[in-house]
Amino acid sequence: MKNKLANLSALLLLSPMGLLAQDNKHMTLEEIIHLAANQSVEAKSADTKILGRQLEVETAKSKQLPDAKLSGQYMAMTTPNVNLKLALGEGGSAPDIAANQLWLGQASVSMPIYTGGRIKGGIDIAKDVLKAEEYNAVASKEQLAIRAVNLYLSLYKAQQTNLLIAENIKQSEQRVSDFKAMLDNGLIARNDLLKAELQLSNYQVSLQEAQKNIKVLNYQLANFLKIDEDTQLDQINLGEVTGVDLGLKASYDAAKTSRSDLKSMES
Numbered sequence: 184m185k186n187k188l189a190n191l192s193a194l195l196l197l198s199p200m201g202l203l204a205q206d207n208k209h210m211t212l213e214e215i216i217h218l219a220a221n222q223s224v225e226a227k228s229a230d231t232k233i234l235g236r237q238l239e240v241e242t243a244k245s246k247q248l249p250d251a252k253l254s255g256q257y258m259a260m261t262t263p264n265v266n267l268k269l270a271l272g273e274g275g276s277a278p279d280i281a282a283n284q285l286w287l288g289q290a291s292v293s294m295p296i297y298t299g300g301r302i303k304g305g306i307d308i309a310k311d312v313l314k315a316e317e318y319n320a321v322a323s324k325e326q327l328a329i330r331a332v333n334l335y336l337s338l339y340k341a342q343q344t345n346l347l348i349a350e351n352i353k354q355s356e357q358r359v360s361d362f363k364a365m366l367d368n369g370l371i372a373r374n375d376l377l378k379a380e381l382q383l384s385n386y387q388v389s390l391q392e393a394q395k396n397i398k399v400l401n402y403q404l405a406n407f408l409k410i411d412e413d414t415q416l417d418q419i420n421l422g423e424v425t426g427v428d429l430g431l432k433a434s435y436d437a438a439k440t441s442r443s444d445l446k447s448m449e450s
Contacts, residue, residue, distance in 0.1 A: 209417040218408040219331035220324040229320035236313040243309040247302045255288040338400040339419040345393040355383040
């Protein structure tokens with residue numbers, strides 16, 4: 184009976200119904216940074232703000248264009264056809280009212296000649312605000328990229344911890360098996376076996392915590408990047424990371440010339 188139940192459980196696990204639908208995906212660090220800077224809610228909000236500032240610049244420029252207005256009216260009256268059959272005398276006739284339509288039109292054009300530089304000043308201010316907003320967007324996306332990299336590296340650490348604990352479990356299981364054989368032969372005390380079994384149990388608990396941590400970080404990263412929340416990232420390989428300059432001097436020089444947050448405050 185036990186063998187039948189075991190076989191049935193194995194069939195259920197191997198069948199499509201017994202498999203959990205998970206979207207395993209391989210993503211590099213470059214892809215993570217790109218998604219963070221373009222797909223996240225904060226990135227789209229920054230792009231929307233830039234679009235709004237661009238519209239403000241166009242509105243400020245439109246104030247220096249001529250302002251033309253055109254208006255018109257049209258009225259029409261029906262001409263009554265009334266025959267009272269009254270004698271009007273010789274040569275008399277009913278008046279002919281043919282003018283039953285009226286058109287009125289008016290056009291005006293106003294051109295700003297001199298406004299004390301307010302229009303040009305408004306355009307310059309709008310451009311400066313746009314430039315500051317663009318620098319703000321770059322600085323915000325840099326922070327988003329940093330958050331994404333931190334999540335990515337945290338997931339990498341969790342995956343490596345999971346692999347390490349799994350390897351420790353294999354070694355601990357082998358040790359427990361060896362201790363059982365040694366106990367049967369009277370080579371060790373039972374307490375030694377109990378200690379080995381306790382260590383194995385601790386490793387198994389740690390493995391569950393590591394796997395739980397991986398799921399949490401997977402969810403946080405997927406939610407941050409606005410991809411499917413069921414996405415499970417494959418084992419991360421940091422050897423694929425290219426184009427990263429670890430030199431402190433180069434990083435310092437780049438920071439001095441590309442600090443978008445400082446440029447935003449200067450604008």
